[in-house]
Structures are given as structure tokens and as C-alpha cells.
Amino acid sequence: MSLTLQTAATILYEHHLLREIITRDSWTLNPASIANCDEEFSDMTYNSLQITQGSLLFCKGRFKPEYLAHADELGLAAYVATEDFSQYTAAPGLIVTNASQAMSLLSAAYYEYPQDELTVIGITGTKGKTTTAYLAHAMLNAASGNKAALFSSVDNCLDGVTYDESDLTTPESLDAFRMMREAADNGMQYLIMEVSSQAYKVNRVYGLQFDAAGFLNISPDHISPIEHPTFEDYFYCKRQIVQHTNTLVLGKDCAHADLIEQDAQLNHVPVTTFAVDGDGADITAVCANDTHTEFTLMQHGVTLGTCSLALDGDFNYANAAAAVALTQAVGVPVTQPILDAMSTVRIAGRMEEFRSGDMLAIVDYAHNFASTSALIDFIDQRYGERHPNITLVTGSAGNKAVDRRKEIVEAAQNRVDHLILTYEDTDTESVEDICRAMLGFVTNPQLDARIILDRTQAIETAVREARERDGMQVILVIGKGNERWIKAHNKHVPYEGDDRIIERLFA
Structure with missing residues (x-):
């Protein structure tokens, strides 16, 4: 140095x-x-x-x-x-x-340009970045003997096997290059990292060229005075990754995919597409049975192998297809043993399911319209025939992404039975003001919607009331995942964690 x-x-x-x-x-x-x-x-x-x-x-x-x-x-x-x-x-x-x-x-x-000693993969998109990163990390670890590092919004891994909680989706550049140097010194060959829109907005990855990049999807998010003033600005920042990669993996069904492909063509970047059951994509994930427990990965109609995921939800099949395409993009042949590495991937706070009798609780990081809709879609696909009674416990972040407050309500209010609004990372904003604003967006008179400011009490209330009702009960607790803190007034206040509260109540 x-x-x-x-x-x-x-x-x-x-x-x-x-x-x-x-x-x-x-x-x-x-x-x-x-x-x-x-x-x-x-x-x-x-x-x-x-x-x-x-x-x-x-x-x-x-x-x-x-x-x-x-x-x-x-x-x-x-x-x-x-x-x-x-x-x-x-x-x-x-x-x-x-x-x-x-x-x-x-x-x-x-730090002596550690990126030159690593094969670096960047992943962006509105949803699915973390899951795709973990799946690609598992495959590259399997292919290299645990020589893959990871930067994600949940954990960072610099030695292929040890995971430490992260603070940012994409680290500040100084921290990122320091961590890259540590990974390279640890003998890592690969680095998979999530790349947020803010990473380009505030230059956290300025000057960094990716060996391969994934652009999964795009929908409005992070629109606020201190993040992105418009969707166009958010999308433009995301799109910067196209100009800074040697090859691009793109969701075939991604909104504005034609513009992304134009961007790639103008910058002479080859594109590989992926999809779920999609015609015309280079890599596809095809459901192998009606129980949604297994799927087949295909490349131009040729079977690469089969896979089952510990992570539930059909949307994760798309993430798996993206991970396969990224793995191939950096020159690693995808064989059945490599695919098998995805089957054990679990991510704390992502689609974590807890069961107690006829009651199902899911803890997830869903925090916007797209991810909330996808989670409720999953419940409808898996359990719709049982007509479950659904309770959603959620809040919304303070000082940023103000559009989420309305969008979460819009995604849920006609599809759940109970909505409990509560504390999230409100930063310096009043939690009560945020919850009242969200309550004001409720237009469905049949929805049982209320505010319980204390997050622990909100979850405990949801579980207690569900136990008092007949039939299948589903409790969705979203936004915080397995985080052990809540951000208030620029400080991390200790918090038991959504997953641990549910685990305790279901024990």
C-alpha cells in the first residue's frame, strides 16, 4: 500500500x-x-x-x-x-x-488495485440482487473450492466461508477497495457484489470495471429528495453498470429492456438474457413439477441440469437463472454439481418461513411495491385454494423513498385481511407521522388497518389474534428481515429481530 x-x-x-x-x-x-x-x-x-x-x-x-x-x-x-x-x-x-x-x-x-486480482461480478436491479448474489456465490465457491468473496446488503464474506453483517448494499469506495484487498490477500479468485443505484449516484464504484454484470429488473423505488428525484434518475443510475462491464446478463422480461440493450450495443457489451419459462431467453428456468419444488435450467433448449432451492418462491427461479448466466459469463462451466450448490442457500431474513399448527409466518425484507406484491403472489400461488386469512405487519423507512409508503399499501390493501403499521428505520422522521401517512393511503373500507407503533408489540398482536381465528392464518412481517437494530435519530437502537420474535412466539 x-x-x-x-x-x-x-x-x-x-x-x-x-x-x-x-x-x-x-x-x-x-x-x-x-x-x-x-x-x-x-x-x-x-x-x-x-x-x-x-x-x-x-x-x-x-x-x-x-x-x-x-x-x-x-x-x-x-x-x-x-x-x-x-x-x-x-x-x-x-x-x-x-x-x-x-x-x-x-x-x-x-490498496494496489485489488480488483485486478479478482474476477468481479456486479449485480443490480430493484429486487433479487441479494438472492442472486448468494446463489452465484454458492456456485462459484463450489467451482473454486471456496475462493469467492461476497459484498451484499445482508453480509460480506472475504474468505469464502465467514459472513459478517454489512452496513450498506454497496460499501463506500474506500471500504470496498480495502475489503477487496483483504479478499485478494485471502486467496479469493472471485467477488460477487450488489451494486445499488446510490453506488453510482454517489460514486462508490467510480472507475470500477466489472468482468460481468447482472441487470435483473427495474421498477420505481428510492424516489425521494435525498435519493433519486425521479424514476428516470433512478433508472439512469442503475444503467451506468452497462457501460462499466465486459459482459451483461439481462432479465428478458425487465421493463425497458430495449433501452438497456441499446445501451449495451452502443458500448459494445455482449448481452445474455434469462427468464422463467420464457421464450427467446438464452437461459431459462422451467418448473419441473406442480409442487414448485424443483426446476430445470435450460440454455438455448439444452438442459444444463435440475435444481431445487431452500428459498421458496417462484421469483427465486429467475434469480437462479441469472446466477447461472453470470457464472457462465465469467468462464465457469455450469455442471450438475455446481447447480447443486444452490440447493442449500439460505439468507437470513429472506423468505424465512415459520410454522405453528395451521399458522404460517414469513419474515422478509420486502419493502416496496414490487417485493410486497411478489410476496403476496407467492402466498396466493401456494395457498390460495385454502383461502388463508392474511395479516401484514410493515412500516416504511424515514427520510427517504417516500413513495414506498403509498406503494406498500397499494400492493397489499386489496389482498390482505389485516394491516398493522409499525416502526421501521425512521431515522429522524416521526414514526407516528410515517404510519399515519400510510394509513391515509388505505382506501379499502373492508381492510382492518391500524397502527401499533412498537414493532415487537405489533408482531405479538398479529400472532395472538391469528391464534384466535379459525382456518389457515398467514402472517407476513416485512422490511427488517433479521436485522438486530432499528435506525432512529442516526443511531442503531438494539432490536430483538423479526425472525427471533416469531421464533419465540412459535416455540
Whole structure:
């Protein structure tokens, strides 16, 4: 890991990001003029609280100059920012046009371009990213002897076998390249990573070229003043992956697939399509029996093999087909033993089923119109003939994706019997205001809809009332999965977890 002020300035200059270099004595644009600045940075950070002797600090986002109050005492070596902070620190500054782009480029250099030592797969889409990533990870692990790393919204895995809870769908670029370096040093050959729309919006994957990328599907989501102002902006950010991959795997039934294919053609990116029971797709997943327990993977009409999933739901067949296409896209032949690796994949908080007598509870991360509809579709397909009584326990995130509040209600209100609105990651917004807004979108007078602010109490109420009713009862608890915290006022507050609450109540 070797990066100096001069080499950093040179990289930024070559990528047309450098505005000027401000030192104690001068302002300059020429990296060669600071040739004597050859001391290597000891560390890199975007958190001023983590400055140590010899650190390079990235001043990005909502950075305030007050954060530099003790920077010189802590040993700040230099900073990267879009403005001059020389009145707050004696450290030299690399003034750039975009701090987050600069951070991604310099992070890659500092960690000695670990992506070049890995075959990197990126997966984007509105829904299915995590499941597809886990399925592809299982197959590539099976093919390589556990030499596949994973970055997902649920867990990160840097050694092929150990999983640690993640904080973001796509890590900040500095964290991502640090983790890539650790994975490469651990002997990993592959990396499968989820790529969110925000990853391109805020440059978390700036400058990163994927060996293969999957574009699963697209539908409105993350529309809010602090995320994407419009669906077009959300879709455009997602589409950036097409220009930054060597080959693309695309859902045949993806909305606006024609535009994505045009994008690929203009950028000379070959496309492989996938579908479920679909005509014309390159890779298809075909249900093998009426019990929906097994399916066949086909490539241009030729059988690759059969597979069953521990993850229920026909929509996961599409995720499996995408994973197969991505595995092949990076040169790994898909054989029956490789397909068998998908059969044991389970993801905490994804379609987790719990049973107690004639009662079924499902804990899932569903959080928008598409995923909520898909979950209810699954209940209808599997249990519709039994006319189950359905209770949905949900909330909606605060400070972002305000469109979800209406969409979740619209997806559910004419298809469930009971709707309990409750706490989710409300951040700094009032949970009561969010729940009341959602309740205001209910237009079905037959729906039993109410607010129970305490999430634990909401789930306990749903289970208790279900036990008092006759016939099959289905309880859907969505949004939090297996997370052990709830975000409130920018802090993670400990929480038992939806899955553990159901497990406790069903024990």
C-alpha cells in the first residue's frame, strides 16, 4: 500500500479531477512541483474522528470545516476536498472537482488495485440482487473450492466461508477497495457484489470495471429528495453498470429492456438474457413439477441440469437463472454439481418461513411495491385454494423513498385481511407521522388497518389474534428481515429481530 501526496496528485490530474494543490507555501497545479512530498500516507479515511499520524482525509458529503479542529494535532498528512480548508489546517490540500470520485480512484491505488486480482461480478436491479448474489456465490465457491468473496446488503464474506453483517448494499469506495484487498490477500479468485443505484449516484464504484454484470429488473423505488428525484434518475443510475462491464446478463422480461440493450450495443457489451419459462431467453428456468419444488435450467433448449432451492418462491427461479448466466459469463462451466450448490442457500431474513399448527409466518425484507406484491403472489400461488386469512405487519423507512409508503399499501390493501403499521428505520422522521401517512393511503373500507407503533408489540398482536381465528392464518412481517437494530435519530437502537420474535412466539 503505497501512496504519496505527489502520486495522489498525479492520479487526480490524469483523471481531470485536480483543480489545484494547496500547500503552506504555494498553490500549484503541477504534481511535479511537489516532488519532495514523497512520504507515504499511513492511512486513508473519510471520517475526521479516525485521523491518525500520516492520514489522508477525504472531505466529502456534508463535511464541515469544524471537523478539522484537531486534525493537525492528530497528525493529518493531507486532505482531499472540493474547497480550500487551509485556514483550518496546515496540512496540504488536494482540491478536486468531485471528492467522492477522487476517493474511489485513490482508494484503488492505495490498496494496489485489488480488483485486478479478482474476477468481479456486479449485480443490480430493484429486487433479487441479494438472492442472486448468494446463489452465484454458492456456485462459484463450489467451482473454486471456496475462493469467492461476497459484498451484499445482508453480509460480506472475504474468505469464502465467514459472513459478517454489512452496513450498506454497496460499501463506500474506500471500504470496498480495502475489503477487496483483504479478499485478494485471502486467496479469493472471485467477488460477487450488489451494486445499488446510490453506488453510482454517489460514486462508490467510480472507475470500477466489472468482468460481468447482472441487470435483473427495474421498477420505481428510492424516489425521494435525498435519493433519486425521479424514476428516470433512478433508472439512469442503475444503467451506468452497462457501460462499466465486459459482459451483461439481462432479465428478458425487465421493463425497458430495449433501452438497456441499446445501451449495451452502443458500448459494445455482449448481452445474455434469462427468464422463467420464457421464450427467446438464452437461459431459462422451467418448473419441473406442480409442487414448485424443483426446476430445470435450460440454455438455448439444452438442459444444463435440475435444481431445487431452500428459498421458496417462484421469483427465486429467475434469480437462479441469472446466477447461472453470470457464472457462465465469467468462464465457469455450469455442471450438475455446481447447480447443486444452490440447493442449500439460505439468507437470513429472506423468505424465512415459520410454522405453528395451521399458522404460517414469513419474515422478509420486502419493502416496496414490487417485493410486497411478489410476496403476496407467492402466498396466493401456494395457498390460495385454502383461502388463508392474511395479516401484514410493515412500516416504511424515514427520510427517504417516500413513495414506498403509498406503494406498500397499494400492493397489499386489496389482498390482505389485516394491516398493522409499525416502526421501521425512521431515522429522524416521526414514526407516528410515517404510519399515519400510510394509513391515509388505505382506501379499502373492508381492510382492518391500524397502527401499533412498537414493532415487537405489533408482531405479538398479529400472532395472538391469528391464534384466535379459525382456518389457515398467514402472517407476513416485512422490511427488517433479521436485522438486530432499528435506525432512529442516526443511531442503531438494539432490536430483538423479526425472525427471533416469531421464533419465540412459535416455540
